[in-house]
Amino acid sequence: MESGASSAITVPTEAHSDRTDRLSPWNPFWARETELDLDSGRYVKIWQGPQHPGVTGNMALEVTLEGDVVRDCKTHIGYLHRGFEKLMERRKWIQCFPIVCRICVPEPDTNEYLFAAGVEELSGVEIPVKAAWLRALVLEMIRVASMTMGLGGQAGAYGLGIVGQWAVVHRDYMLDLFEELTGGRVYHMYILPGGVRQDLPEGFTGRMEKVLRMFENLIADIEKVMFDNAVFKARTKGSGVLPREWVEPFGVTGTTARAAGVPLDVRKDNPYLIYDQLDFEKIVGGESDIYERAFLRKEEILMSIRLIRQILKRMPGEGPVRRKLPNVLHWQVQAGETYVRAESGRGEMGYYMVSDGGEYPRRVHVRGASYTHAMALLEQMARGQSIADIAGLMVSLQTCPPEIER
Amino acid sequence: MSLKDVISPFYAWKKTLDKPYTIKNPIAEREGAERYRGFHTNDVEKCIGCGTCEEICQNEAIDMVPVQGADPQRGDSGLRPKIDYGRCCWCALCVDVCPTGSLGMSNEYKWVTPDAEEYRFIPGVDIKPWNGAEKGYKRSDEAWLLRPGLKNMPVVEPEERRQTFDEMALGYNDNLALLEANRCLECGICVEACPTHMDIPQYIKAIRENRLEDGLQILYDTNPFSESCGRICTAHCQDACAMAHNGDAIGIRWLKRYITDNTWQRRDDILHGDNRITERGKSVAIIGGGPSGLSAAYYLRQQGYTVTVYEKHDKAGGMLRYGIPEYRLPKAVLDREIETITRIGVQLKTGVAIGGDISFEQLRRENDAVYIAVGAQKGTAMPIEGMETPGVYIGVDFLDRIAAGERPDIGSRVLVVGGGNTAMDVCRSSVRLGAAEVSVLYRRTEKEMPANAEEIEEAREEGVRFDFLVSPVRISRLETGLRVECRRMKLGEPDASGRRRPVPLEGSEFTLDVDSCIMAIGQKVDSSMAHGTDVHITRWGTFEVNAETLQTNVPGIFAGGDCESGPDDAIKAIADGKKAAWFIAKYLQAEHN
Ligand SMILES: Cc1cc2nc3c(=O)[nH]c(=O)nc-3n(C[C@H](O)[C@H](O)[C@H](O)COP(=O)(O)OP(=O)(O)OC[C@H]3O[C@@H](n4cnc5c(N)ncnc54)[C@H](O)[C@@H]3O)c2cc1C
Ligand code: SF4
Ligand code: SF4
Numbered sequence: 001m002e003s004g005a006s007s008a009i010t011v012p013t014e015a016h017s018d019r020t021d022r023l024s025p026w027n028p029f030w031a032r033e034t035e036l037d038l039d040s041g042r043y044v045k046i047w048q049g050p051q052h053p054g055v056t057g058n059m060a061l062e063v064t065l066e067g068d069v070v071r072d073c074k075t076h077i078g079y080l081h082r083g084f085e086k087l088m089e090r091r092k093w094i095q096c097f098p099i100v101c102r103i104c105v106p107e108p109d110t111n112e113y114l115f116a117a118g119v120e121e122l123s124g125v126e127i128p129v130k131a132a133w134l135r136a137l138v139l140e141m142i143r144v145a146s147m148t149m150g151l152g153g154q155a156g157a158y159g160l161g162i163v164g165q166w167a168v169v170h171r172d173y174m175l176d177l178f179e180e181l182t183g184g185r186v187y188h189m190y191i192l193p194g195g196v197r198q199d200l201p202e203g204f205t206g207r208m209e210k211v212l213r214m215f216e217n218l219i220a221d222i223e224k225v226m227f228d229n230a231v232f233k234a235r236t237k238g239s240g241v242l243p244r245e246w247v248e249p250f251g252v253t254g255t256t257a258r259a260a261g262v263p264l265d266v267r268k269d270n271p272y273l274i275y276d277q278l279d280f281e282k283i284v285g286g287e288s289d290i291y292e293r294a295f296l297r298k299e300e301i302l303m304s305i306r307l308i309r310q311i312l313k314r315m316p317g318e319g320p321v322r323r324k325l326p327n328v329l330h331w332q333v334q335a336g337e338t339y340v341r342a343e344s345g346r347g348e349m350g351y352y353m354v355s356d357g358g359e360y361p362r363r364v365h366v367r368g369a370s371y372t373h374a375m376a377l378l379e380q381m382a383r384g385q386s387i388a389d390i391a392g393l394m395v396s397l398q399t400c401p402p403e404i405e406r
Numbered sequence: 407m408s409l410k411d412v413i414s415p416f417y418a419w420k421k422t423l424d425k426p427y428t429i430k431n432p433i434a435e436r437e438g439a440e441r442y443r444g445f446h447t448n449d450v451e452k453c454i455g456c457g458t459c460e461e462i463c464q465n466e467a468i469d470m471v472p473v474q475g476a477d478p479q480r481g482d483s484g485l486r487p488k489i490d491y492g493r494c495c496w497c498a499l500c501v502d503v504c505p506t507g508s509l510g511m512s513n514e515y516k517w518v519t520p521d522a523e524e525y526r527f528i529p530g531v532d533i534k535p536w537n538g539a540e541k542g543y544k545r546s547d548e549a550w551l552l553r554p555g556l557k558n559m560p561v562v563e564p565e566e567r568r569q570t571f572d573e574m575a576l577g578y579n580d581n582l583a584l585l586e587a588n589r590c591l592e593c594g595i596c597v598e599a600c601p602t603h604m605d606i607p608q609y610i611k612a613i614r615e616n617r618l619e620d621g622l623q624i625l626y627d628t629n630p631f632s633e634s635c636g637r638i639c640t641a642h643c644q645d646a647c648a649m650a651h652n653g654d655a656i657g658i659r660w661l662k663r664y665i666t667d668n669t670w671q672r673r674d675d676i677l678h679g680d681n682r683i684t685e686r687g688k689s690v691a692i693i694g695g696g697p698s699g700l701s702a703a704y705y706l707r708q709q710g711y712t713v714t715v716y717e718k719h720d721k722a723g724g725m726l727r728y729g730i731p732e733y734r735l736p737k738a739v740l741d742r743e744i745e746t747i748t749r750i751g752v753q754l755k756t757g758v759a760i761g762g763d764i765s766f767e768q769l770r771r772e773n774d775a776v777y778i779a780v781g782a783q784k785g786t787a788m789p790i791e792g793m794e795t796p797g798v799y800i801g802v803d804f805l806d807r808i809a810a811g812e813r814p815d816i817g818s819r820v821l822v823v824g825g826g827n828t829a830m831d832v833c834r835s836s837v838r839l840g841a842a843e844v845s846v847l848y849r850r851t852e853k854e855m856p857a858n859a860e861e862i863e864e865a866r867e868e869g870v871r872f873d874f875l876v877s878p879v880r881i882s883r884l885e886t887g888l889r890v891e892c893r894r895m896k897l898g899e900p901d902a903s904g905r906r907r908p909v910p911l912e913g914s915e916f917t918l919d920v921d922s923c924i925m926a927i928g929q930k931v932d933s934s935m936a937h938g939t940d941v942h943i944t945r946w947g948t949f950e951v952n953a954e955t956l957q958t959n960v961p962g963i964f965a966g967g968d969c970e971s972g973p974d975d976a977i978k979a980i981a982d983g984k985k986a987a988w989f990i991a992k993y994l995q996a997e998h999n
Contacts, residue, residue: 094551095464098497162418169427176439183443183511183543189497197549201440225418230411320548327588328503328551329461330614 042066048390050079055394057105057401059374065387073382073390075375081405088364093119094193094328096361101187103366104403106146109138110344111351111366112191117272117340118353118364119193123333127323131195133315136273138181138190139342140304140311144215145174146345147301150398154294155226157392158235163226170218173211180204195322205312212305219298227295236291240381240393244288251372254347255296256397260288266343278310290389290396300345332359346370346398366406374399438513443496443543445514446489448530450476452508455483456593456648459500459509462551467493468500473531480599481646491525498543503551505591506651512539547652554653557586559660564867568837571732571808574864575637578657583664586657587613591648596658599646601981602628606643610661619676621665626677630704631697631980633670633743634726636663637735640858640975673746683751686710688994691773693760693935696724697976698967699779700744701983702990703752709991713752716769718759724781725968726976728806729828731835737809761935770939770963775990778936778949778958778965779983782929782973788823792881793925797888801828801926808835817921818842821890823878824926825855830862832926833870841921844870849877849895849908877908878923879915887921929973941965948972955989956982964990 036043049060058079064072084103088096100115101108113135120127127135152167175185180201182190190197226232246252247262257264265282267275283299285292325331335357341350347369354363374397381397382390429435438444455476460468470485478484487500487509501509509529514536519525530537560576561567567574578586592607600606605624612621625632639659647655669676690706692699695717703713721727723740748754760766760780770776785800787793797817801824807814820841822833825848836844846865848855851874855862866872880891894914897906931947942950942959949965951958956966966982968974 091464092462094499095462098464098495098499102495162421166421179439179442183439183441183498184496187495189443198441198546221417221421225415228411228414230408231415233411322548324553325551327553327590329458329591330588 036064036071038064043071046387048387050076052391055391055399055401059399059401059404061378061382061390061394063382063387063390068386068388070382070385070387070390073379075379077375077401077404079405080401084406085364085366088361090360092328092359093331093333093361094325096364097192098187098189100366101189102402103406104344104368104400105186106149106400107142107344107346107403108187109142109191110342110349112188113139113273114340114342114349114351115353115364116191116193117342118338118351119333121338121340122336122353122355123193123331125194125323125325127195128320130199130316130319131321131323132273133311134196134199134321135191136275136278137308137311137315138178138188138196139273140307141174141178143304143345144301144308145171145178147297147304148174148215148218150297150345150395151222151226151294151301153395154290154297154392155222155232157395158232160226160229160232163222166218166221170215173214177204177208177211180207192322194325195320197322199321208308208312212308215301215305219302222298227291227298233291235389236289236294236392236396237287238289239389240290240293240385240396242288242377242381246377246380250377252347252377253372254343254345254369254398255283255300256293256347256369256373258283259285259293259296261286264348266341266348270341272340272342274311277314278307280307280310290392293396297345330359332357333361341367344369346400346403347373366403368400368403368406369398370400370403373397374401374404433516436516438515438542440513440541441543442513442515442541443498443511445491445512445517445534445536446487446501446529447510447512447537447539447542448487448528449508449510449538450486450530452506452651453486453504453530454481454506454508454595454648454651455485456505456591456595457483457485457487458503458505458591458593458648459487461592462499462503463494464497464499465493465495467491467495471528473528475531480642481595481648483595486528486531488526488528492522498545499551501543502545502549504545505552505593505648507545507550510542510544512536512542514539514542550652552591552649552653553589554649556589556654556657557582559657564864564869567733568868571835571838573637573736574733575660575663577667578660578664583613583661587611587661589649590614590656593648595648596643596646599642601642601978602984603981604628604643604662606658609665610656610658613661613664618665618668619672622669622673622676625662625665628984629977629980630701630747631726631743631976632662633666633739634697634735635977635980636660636666637739638726638730639977642977670742673742674749677746678750681708681750683708684710685712686994688712688774689714689772690775690777690990690994691716691769692777692779693766693769694724694779694781694967694969695719695722695744695754695756696779696781696967696979697726698781698979698983698986699724699777700747700752701980702777702779702966702987703983704747704750705984705987706990707747707750707752709987711991711994714773715752715754716758716760716764717754717756718762720756722754722756724979725783725802728809729802729831731805731808731831731838733834733838734831759935766935766939774994775962775964777983777986777990778941778963778969779967779979779986780932780935780969781979782931782948782968784930784932785925786928786930788878788925788927790879790881792883795881795883795888797883797922798881799922799924801832801924802929804924805831805835808839813839816841816924817887819887819920819922820844821878821918821920821923822846822926823923824848824928825850825857826926826928827857827861828929829926830857830865832924834861834865834868836922836924837868837870845918846870846872847876847878847892848872848874850897850905851875854897854905875908877910881923884919887919888923890918890920890923892916892918929968931969931972933969946972956986957989957993962993 050058060076062074100111152164155163182188333355337354350367352365356362590610609621609624644655689712692715785802820836875895894911895908898909901907967979
């Protein structure tokens with residue numbers, strides 16, 4: 001490499017510990033940086049990704065190593081950009097509903113819900129009661145499926161491939177139920193403005209209970225092989241600690257925030273659908289390391305299972321599930337803007353939507369936890385970590401590249 | 407770290423004894439769920455090729471293509487959706503929007519083929535194992551994205567309207583018009599059905615976008631009687647409307663009226679504000695100031711021809727004035743609509759009968775072309791004994807007198823004979839004249855009645871009684887009133903019109919005592935003014951024309967409207983007028999060269 005400008009990179013001067021006290025969004029530590037001399041022979045730069053088993057989707061980390069230790073990390077995205085937000089500006093309102101689910105493969109329904117909720121809020125459409133319960137049901141079902149996959153990914157990042165395999169199989173049992181209820185396996189296209197597509201099929205509750213038991217057994221198994229595993233503990237406890245003070249300035253939410261002791265949960269803080277009618281508590285931790293974050297996810301799965309049971313029990317029996325919209329071919333949604341949010345498996349997901357009163361959305365902006373967690377935050381947290389732990393760290397921050405790139 | 411943490415993970419080995427999660431033969435064992443959204447099915451008999459599925463597909467996966475066996479016909483474009491499964495995302499929006507409910511999805515998802523081209527096919531036409539599959543996603547009524555219900559027109563209550571000839575339909579307000587306009591799919595299947603091919607989707611769109619001036623322009627592009635048609639048109643478009651397959655047709659006629667209701671005061675400005683007509687120096691004579699003659703006049707004049715319309719009545723308008731009663735079409739509406747036509751320079755000579763005041767030959771000599779639009783004005787009498795008895799009237803003559811302002815004394819018991827729209831106008835006018843008991847006799851059943859259902863319903867609301875499968879055989883005079891002898895009928899074999907022919911039932915005679923009896927059984931064309939000329943006339947008295955150009959056997963002489971076809975409807979007469987204008991202009995230009 002030629003000596004010159006390109007051979008030097010800049011990294012923040014100090015170590016984690018004394019950064020936190022001065023931390024604020026207006027005085028970010030990452031603004032003050034020193035240079036790493038790449039010509040010195042002390043550093044080597046490698047790319048992790050965009051194809052890498054530790055990432056669910058395509059995303060690259062450009063890491064500068066000193067020995068095994070990461071000294072600098074840049075996140076690179078752009079491999080998965082499908083332009084959904086822009087596409088929606090050229091689609092009639094109803095035509096956006098099959099698009100949004102594709103923003104997130106493991107958890108499409110949150111997108112479906114938020115898009116629908118946003119349109120309903122802008123246009124003043126109220127959905128039938130039953131539809132609200134069915135929506136909550138679907139949102140909890142997908143949280144179970146996606147967080148289970150997440151646990152699989154977390155285990156896989158430390159070489160525990162078997163958990164990933166169990167997780168995928170169990171997700172498929174949940175997808176069977178999705179298929180029965182919604183007519184689709186991965187992308188359900190079930191929640192749409194005005195309500196949901198259909199009511200529960202006959203005998204659904206019974207089959208759901210069977211699958212929930214399988215999940216409970218699975219979690220018990222995962223506890224044995226993952227959470228009570230000496231190696232997993234050794235590698236994750238105390239590793240990837242997210243300082244509590246970082247939660248707010250970085251916009252951290254979901255289990256990642258709760259693991260740091262910050263009790264954020266949209267379902268409780270800003271109840272939507274029928275969440276105010278369900279009995280549940282926020283699950284809050286404190287250790288804020290990779291182990292804690294994974295542990296909380298596991299607990300969340302168990303809670304979602306309980307919520308599904310509650311929902312199925314309390315849901316009204318009969319009733320409409322869908323309200324008629326104005327003719328969707330020329331539906332003009334009242335001008336205005338809104339931000340709607342929900343608790344996804346990875347944290348707060350939100351849709352900022354603007355209508356100029358026309359037949360097409362003027363702007364749809366998707367806020368997902370992955371974007372905040374896996375971009376700037378990951379860059380900071382990777383520093384000082386061993387290269388071997390980067391994949392695990394990344395998964396623990398709930399990184400889902402398709403959701404980063406809308 | 408405890409010993410337990412070291413041993414615990416070995417628990418995973420226990421799983422090797424478990425039954426495998428996978429299934430042996432997924433292709434055979436794993437059927438899609440009951441409501442799975444797999445490859446599409448389409449009931450091609452039910453599908454009308456409206457293309458709404460193509461319109462809504464956000465992946466542009468659907469192309470409408472012609473297929474064998476589905477010929478284009480009224481209300482069916484003859485096209486069917488072809489789906490590209492390289493694009494389809496299985497969202498089923500197409501299924502949820504389909505107005506006929508023909509489109510569905512099977513639960514088949516495992517089909518594979520090495521030929522990529524085969525992933526584009528026409529569901530229901532191309533043979534696939536899942537065609538007609540019961541399982542899979544079918545949209546429920548609840549899931550239908552469209553609204554089946556028509557926004558009803560506000561009308562005067564039946565009790566009130568019995569008392570008056572004032573117009574009964576009040577017109578849509580802005581809100582109703584917008585809601586109704588919103589139901590339109592813009593599929594355009596109606597355009598073909600309209601004899602004059604009005605651009606219906608576009609004027610409805612103009613309503614949605616509150617561009618009523620544009621809407622008016624669009625109406626007048628094809629129909630200079632839009633304001634009248636908004637009230638009395640037979641609306642073939644609504645019969646073809648895609649929405650009618652699962653709900654009510656769009657209220658197209660009322661939407662048209664809504665545009666004119668809100669623009670008529672400014673109509674001349676909007677339509678002809680800055681138009682300059684370039685004179686062409688050729689003249690066309692039009693015989694008959696009904697809708698057909700005046701429409702031809704309007705379009706010919708716009709092209710710069712000198713146009714004179716000869717009308718034997720005191721006022722123009724034809725059957726719209728002397729047939730259709732005030733409560734359906736106010737004369738004021740007709741008057742101002744005709745003024746829009748005369749104001750661009752159409753000469754209107756009323757009170758001039760061709761064949762009487764001026765001879766047909768003279769007209770022909772003095773003009774470069776002639777359009778005959780004399781309508782079918784002659785009421786038909788029944789070939790029964792007693793037709794001459796006082797108190798027996800001919801339907802159109804009766805309506806003509808009312809239109810002229812007379813209020814004939816018909817007594818309180820009135821019998822109307824006939825099942826068409828004239829019969830409806832007669833019976834409902836009788837109610838308004840104060841008759842307490844009005845009955846309609848029709849020789850077939852309600853199903854065969856040519857009158858439109860809405861009119862029958864409204865007549866019933868106003869207290870009119872119907873007696874089906876009955877025909878009068880003799881009328882005689884009583885001291886007060888008339889005795890009508892009738893006979894019951896039954897339906898026999900279908901006749902040439904496809905309707906079952908009524909056959910008398912022997913020994914079923916009975917009598918009815920009434921004050922008046924009005925025969926509304928049809929009209930005939932009076933083509934006598936062309937007798938003795940070389941213009942061909944059919945044995946029904948109608949003018950014989952080339953169906954494409956409306957030219958008679960004599961070059962430069964054209965005929966259209968009711969006098970060409972026998973009694974039909976206003977929009978057909980208007981369409982003929984527009985068409986004649988086009989071919990007359992063509993004829994005149996060719997002649998010039
Ligand atoms: C009672 C009744 C109700 C109807 N209701 C409806 C309805 O609701 N909707 C609908 O669409 N249609 C309706 N129709 C039919 C519709 O009115 C006619 O189809 C339409 O008016 C035909 O138009 P036209 O111009 O061909 O003939 P006409 O309207 O009959 O006009 C012909 C004109 O030519 C004039 N004329 C005739 N001979 C001569 C001559 N020798 N010299 C000069 N002028 C002459 C006549 O005076 C008349 O003004 C109805 C008809 C009747 C009788
Ligand atoms: S929307 Fe339905 S009726 Fe119309 S073309 Fe498509 S399949 Fe046929
Ligand atoms: S299912 Fe959706 S993507 Fe497929 S053809 Fe229908 S509308 Fe288009």
